[in-house]
Amino acid sequence: MIYHEYLEDPLTDWKVLPGEMKHPHTIATDGTVLLIDDTDNNRVLVYEREDADFFLTQLFEDIGDHPHDIVYDAVTETFYVWSSMNGEMYLFRRDAADNRMYLTDVKTVETLTETYVRSFAFDHEKRRLTFVSGVPSPGADGTGFAPVVTICDAESFAVLEQIPMPEEIAGMAQIVPLSDAGEGFLITVSTDRHGDQSVSDILYVKALEDLTEGKYTRLYRDAFPGDGTPYRFRRPDGQWLLCDHRPADGSIWRFAVTEDRITEVTLVY
Numbered sequence: 001m002i003y004h005e006y007l008e009d010p011l012t013d014w015k016v017l018p019g020e021m022k023h024p025h026t027i028a029t030d031g032t033v034l035l036i037d038d039t040d041n042n043r044v045l046v047y048e049r050e051d052a053d054f055f056l057t058q059l060f061e062d063i064g065d066h067p068h069d070i071v072y073d074a075v076t077e078t079f080y081v082w083s084s085m086n087g088e089m090y091l092f093r094r095d096a097a098d099n100r101m102y103l104t105d106v107k108t109v110e111t112l113t114e115t116y117v118r119s120f121a122f123d124h125e126k127r128r129l130t131f132v133s134g135v136p137s138p139g140a141d142g143t144g145f146a147p148v149v150t151i152c153d154a155e156s157f158a159v160l161e162q163i164p165m166p167e168e169i170a171g172m173a174q175i176v177p178l179s180d181a182g183e184g185f186l187i188t189v190s191t192d193r194h195g196d197q198s199v200s201d202i203l204y205v206k207a208l209e210d211l212t213e214g215k216y217t218r219l220y221r222d223a224f225p226g227d228g229t230p231y232r233f234r235r236p237d238g239q240w241l242l243c244d245h246r247p248a249d250g251s252i253w254r255f256a257v258t259e260d261r262i263t264e265v266t267l268v269y
Contacts (some may be wrong), residue, residue: 001016001017001021001024001027001036002014002015002016002017003015003017003054005052007236007268008268011269015053017036017047017054017056018054018055018056019038019045019056019059021036021038021041021045022038022039022040022041023039023040024036024037024038024039025037025039025067025068025069025232026068026069026070026119026232027070028070028071028072028079029072030072030074030077030079030094032048032094032099033046033047033048033057033094033099033101034046034047034048034049034054035047035070035072035079035081035092035101036070037063037067037068037069037070037081038067039066039067039068039084040066042061042062042063042064042065042066042067043059043060043061043062043063043067044059044060044063044067044070044081044090044092045058045059045060046058046059046060046101048099057099058100058101060092060101060103063081063083063090064081064083064084064085064086064088064090065083065084065085065086065088065137066083066084066085066116067081067082067083067084067090068082068083068084068117068118068119069081069082069084069118069119069120070082071120071122073122073124073154074124075124075127077093077094078091078092078093078104079091079092079093079101080120080122080129082117082119082120084116084117084118084119084134085116085137085138086113086114086137087108087109087110087111087112087113087114087115087117088106088107088108088109089106089107089108089109089157090103090105090106091103091104091105091106091107092104107157108157109131109150109152109157109159110159111148111150111159111162112131112134112150114136114137114140114141115134115135115136115137115140115145116134116135116136116137116138116171117131117132117133117134117150118132118134118171118172118173118174118190119131119132119173119174119175119232120132121174121175121176121177122154123154123177127153127154127155128151128152128153128154128160129151129152129153129154129157130149130150130151130175130208131149131150131151131152132149132172132173132174132175132187133147133148133149133165133169133170133171133172134147134170134171134172135147135170135171135191135193135194135195145193146164147164147165147166147167147169147170147193148162148163148164148165149162149163149165149172149175149208149211150162150163151163163208163209163211163212164212165211165212166211166212166214167192167193167194168192168193168199169187169189169192169199169201169203169211169216170191170192170193171189171190171191171192171193171195172187172188172189172190173188173189173190173230173231173232174187174188174231174232174233175187175208176233176235178257178259183206183259184204184205184206184207184259184260185204185205185206185208186202186203186204186219186233186257187202187203187204187205187211187216188200188201188202188203188230188231188232188233189201189202189203189230190229190231190245197229197245197246200220200228200229200230200245201218201219201220201221201230202218202219202220202223202230202242202262203216203217203218203219204216204217204219204259204260205217217260219260219261219262222262223255223262223263223265224242224244224253224262224265226244227246228244228245228246228251229244229245229246230242230244230245231243231244231245239254240254240255240256240257241253241254241268242255251269252267252268252269253265253266253267253268254266254268
């Protein structure tokens with residue numbers, strides 16, 4: 001994991017965060033501490049900043065099975081850490097007196113315990129979690145498996161709704177509501193139900209229920225060169241960034257979104 005003040009500067013100017021990690025996926029901060037999911041080591045690392053550098057201050061072992069997504073909720077001052085293979089959510093809170101982080105609770109979404117689910121979207125106003133559709137977890141009995149997008153209550157973790165998904169878009173990576181760019185959602189698809197990455201894409205859909213009937217627009221190959229696997233979005237300072245797997249022409253892209261169109265695509269790295 002690397003860091004630097006300016007995104008566009010050459011990679012030779014960037015620094016490496018202390019602490020050995022294996023395939024980390026996400027970073028979240030409350031403005032004081034920074035949490036990273038060390039996915040393949042089943043750990044969460046905690047950092048604090050001093051001047052221009054970050055220092056490792058805590059390390060939590062045995063955090064589920066492949067922790068894959070972290071979201072900070074300012075309403076409850078809680079970090080939500082998602083264990084992607086077994087349906088568990090680990091809740092961390094900070095002691096304001098000394099900035100120490102504590103694991104305060106572990107919740108389980110029972111319907112997702114044998115599904116590989118890569119991420120979730122947090123509607124902080126409605127207090128709901130929307131989990132992307134997944135594929136059977138390694139070692140799970142996939143007999144009768146049916147991919148779904150799952151919506152849960154953010155406090156009780158009760159399942160509020162499950163929306164069936166076509167098998168060809170089952171292995172989603174991320175769902176992002178277009179709250180300030182018009183009606184609808186952007187969704188990255190990594191694989192189909194059987195793990196085939198050749199179907200990877202970015203989808204636009206007005207409502208998640210439309211996905212069930214295949215009423216979505218494919219955007220990736222018309223907007224981006226090469227043949228990679230679009231994975232995760234981020235929106236620092238309101239700008240859209242895409243992290244891309246297996247690309248021939250680049251790994252990080254900046255772009256704009258206007259309803260069901262991606263425009264102004266530029267290569268960052």
